[in-house]
Amino acid sequence: MTLQPVIEILREKLGLDPDSLGLKTVPQIVAGRQQVLGLTSGKDYAALLRRSTEECEILLDSLVVSETWFFRGGELFPYLAERIRKLASSRSKGQPVRVLSAPCSTGEEPYSLVMALDELGIPQSSYQIEACDINERHLARARRAHYGELAFRQTTAERRARYFRTTGPGQWELDPQVRAGVRFRQANLVSPDFLQGDAPYDIVLCRNVMIYLHDAARHQVIAAIDRLLAPAGLIGMGPAEPLGALDRRFMCLGPDGYFLYCRSAAAAAVSKELGITAPHQAASPGILESIATSVPVMPPRSATSSPRHDNPRPPRTRLPARAKGSTSSSVSEDLRATGPEDLCSAARRFADQGALEAAWEACQSLLTTAEPTADVYALMGLIQQARHEIIESKRSFEKALYLDPQHSEALLHLMLLCEQQGAHDQARVLRQRLERAGSRGAK
Ligand SMILES: C[S@@+](CC[C@H](N)C(=O)[O-])C[C@H]1O[C@@H](n2cnc3c(N)ncnc32)[C@H](O)[C@@H]1O
Numbered sequence: 001m002t003l004q005p006v007i008e009i010l011r012e013k014l015g016l017d018p019d020s021l022g023l024k025t026v027p028q029i030v031a032g033r034q035q036v037l038g039l040t041s042g043k044d045y046a047a048l049l050r051r052s053t054e055e056c057e058i059l060l061d062s063l064v065v066s067e068t069w070f071f072r073g074g075e076l077f078p079y080l081a082e083r084i085r086k087l088a089s090s091r092s093k094g095q096p097v098r099v100l101s102a103p104c105s106t107g108e109e110p111y112s113l114v115m116a117l118d119e120l121g122i123p124q125s126s127y128q129i130e131a132c133d134i135n136e137r138h139l140a141r142a143r144r145a146h147y148g149e150l151a152f153r154q155t156t157a158e159r160r161a162r163y164f165r166t167t168g169p170g171q172w173e174l175d176p177q178v179r180a181g182v183r184f185r186q187a188n189l190v191s192p193d194f195l196q197g198d199a200p201y202d203i204v205l206c207r208n209v210m211i212y213l214h215d216a217a218r219h220q221v222i223a224a225i226d227r228l229l230a231p232a233g234l235i236g237m238g239p240a241e242p243l244g245a246l247d248r249r250f251m252c253l254g255p256d257g258y259f260l261y262c263r264s265a266a267a268a269a270v271s272k273e274l275g276i277t278a279p280h281q282a283a284s285p286g287i288l289e290s291i292a293t294s295v296p297v298m299p300p301r302s303a304t305s306s307p308r309h310d311n312p313r314p315p316r317t318r319l320p321a322r323a324k325g326s327t328s329s330s331v332s333e334d335l336r337a338t339g340p341e342d343l344c345s346a347a348r349r350f351a352d353q354g355a356l357e358a359a360w361e362a363c364q365s366l367l368t369t370a371e372p373t374a375d376v377y378a379l380m381g382l383i384q385q386a387r388h389e390i391i392e393s394k395r396s397f398e399k400a401l402y403l404d405p406q407h408s409e410a411l412l413h414l415m416l417l418c419e420q421q422g423a424h425d426q427a428r429v430l431r432q433r434l435e436r437a438g439s440r441g442a443k
Pocket residue numbers: 014015060064065066067068069072102103104105106109132133134135138187188189190206207208209238
């Protein structure tokens with residue numbers, strides 16, 4: 001069976017990077033689909049994929065983990081709701097704050113935002129939340145808004161009781177009032193006319209899809225976001241999707257761990273309009289901050305042909321003289337001179353800001369100077385995932401779990417990777433462990 005025509009379609013139509021999906025996954029899944037459809041030739045299956053959107057959706061669904069949950073990212077949603085409140089208060093009537101959730105999968109992400117906004121008493125007339133996904137079946141589930149227990153892994157029981165009613169054991173239906181706050185549509189992020197003609201968005205959430213895309217598709221999605229984003233707009237990404245490292249026109253803004261970005265050139269305007277403190281205005285930059293400034297942000301892997309942009313990150317306000325022109329080795333020396341706890345939080349912060357090389361270096365320094373911890377290995381796993389080093393990434397998560405069998409972040413990411421690679425039995429075991437461990441640290 002020749003897979004090449006199918007791989008080409010996955011790359012062209014869906015922007016998928018077959019390597020990121022695992023070596024065995026694509027042939028296994030394609031063979032399974034061909035068997036179900038009674039097609040013996042890869043060419044015939046490729047021809048079907050070209051003409052059938054439905055078959056594309058089915059294949060994509062088997063290859064990309066669509067699992068999501070309410071309040072994924074935790075405090076991110078109340079934080080965004082505050083930003084929206086601030087923005088709405090400066091707008092005149094008839095100028096709602098616009099938010100895009102793309103991809104939204106089965107709706108948990110945009111609905112979480114509606115709930116967080118409702119908790120602040122913000123009327124739905126002040127905002128518009130648009131949500132899209134390539135998969136019509138996910139969208140149908142989103143509109144139906146019935147959810148099982150796992151969708152609530154990061155939701156408090158109080159919130160669930162407030163916005164859902166139970167329809168049977170472990171089954172919950174979302175309040176119609178919350179459902180009315182989101183408009184769902186089908187759209188392909190890597191299509192050149194993705195949401196062409198939409199009015200600008202103040203916030204675009206594009207979380208946990210870039211990890212599956214090849215470099216050219218990632219840049220296509222970034223160009224689409226750039227086209228759709230208001231001048232002082234905010235972008236939310238997933239933890240393994242450092243937008244600032246993919247495209248230097250964007251920089252990380254807002255609290256660490258929220259993975260929010262804006263156009264570098266507009267950072268001051270965004271900070272003012274949304275009331276966000278820019279990282280370079282943080283209270284005490286210190287040596288760790290200077291290291292972040294002096295370490296080059298890692299370019300995307302095999303991205304030598306990708307467009308590069310010359311806009312540098314805005315200079316930090318208080319760069320100590322010593323850090324100016326620091327070489328990589330002086331950075332390593334600085335890192336070695338730092339204590340393990342500071343190093344660990346520096347590593348996390350670099351990763352949150354998309355400075356993957358600096359984050360990696362801090363992790364390596366930690367491993368050579370202190371006892372290894374589950375947190376460090378979990379962070380290394382995330383960095384490797386961002387670099388598309390899937391096998392190494394799994395190994396790091398496994399090491400984290402060896403040190404702390406209940407490490408939620410490692411359990412979660414390893415489970416999603418296993419799911420993605422078609423290792424469903426292993427994923428099921430990890431899911432059970434995750435449920436037992438609770439939602440500690442899940443992102
Ligand atoms: C893990 S979910 C992300 C949901 C949510 N943003 C989150 O972070 O939890 C990934 C979703 O990406 C969708 N997807 C994959 N490729 C896409 C594309 N080219 N255009 C639009 N959606 C796509 C899948 O259908 C799936 O629902």
